[in-house]
Amino acid sequence: MATTSDASVIAALGPVPLGFKGMAHDQRWVAPSTWRGEAMTDMVTAVAETSVLLWRAIVCVADRDFTARLSDGLTGAGYLATFEPELCSISVQLAADEPAVVVIDDQQPGWVREVADLVRVRPMARPVVLLSSDDDDSMLTALWAGVAGFCAADASIEAVVRTVESVRESGVAIPRAKVAPLVARVRGGRRHVQAAAGQIEVTEREWEILNLLVQRHTTREMADALFVSVGTVRSHVSMLCRKLGADDRDDIATMFDCAKHA
Helix, strand or coil: CCCCHHHHHHHCCCCCCCCCCCCCCCCCEEEEEECCCCHHHHHHHHHHHHHHHCCCCEEEECHHHHHHHHHHHHHHHCCEEEECCCCHHHHCCCCCCEEEEHHHHHHHHCCCHHHHHHCCCCCCCEEEEECCCCCHHHHHHHHHHHHCEEEECCCHHHHHHHHHHHHHHHHHECCHHHHHHHHHHHHCCEEEEEECEEEEEEEHHHHHHHHHHHHCCHHHHHHHHHHHCCCHHHHHHHHHHHHHHHCCCCHHHHHHHHHHHH
8 A cells, every 4th residue: 555755734724824823722733634644643733733732711891791701702713722710820821932812801800910020920811801991091001011902892703703813813903993092092191100110111101190199089080080990090009009019009099198298
């Protein structure tokens, strides 16, 4: 019986694409019956070695039903989808050079700071956030924290999977309608705040919130004064805490009180 050479097997397989993501669980690869012996072994090894390119998709969303359906959708798209209830635990699951898309929502306390910490220690992680509010301030704060893609909190599973695909392929996924406003906001300038570690750069909105915060205004009062949501204020405060090395908003206010009377 004629056998197929190793070279012909490799030629038949063709080059493995860089973005190879594997197959869905309901798919099975079947080798032609003419492939036997060492050629078959080499082929199986070649396919197995592509598993190192398998992208992980970690879902960290409060809605468990949505999480289950999204995990199924991502698995069907070829990702190794897993669920993690705690955003702060994701970094320990990933190797430093392991590519992964992390899908989160903005309902988790301190999510902005957690995202910033995640991308700092795991630079290959690409966060996608499901935003309940698509105001420019929330999105800009998320971008500065390291978010790579956005999707509405009420988006369909298919839409979220497409966003994940875009982030994996191009590194970013920003709604087309939001690109111009975000660019304009960035061009609007940034300010500097003197902190213990030196000059800290803050956005215009962070500057406004900082001034209200040191006056001991409540979160609701700041939101009303700036015509933004309470969630947006909390996101900015979280980012300010990270930038200034503060534990919480009271710590920030105390810092500036001490500086004022120094």
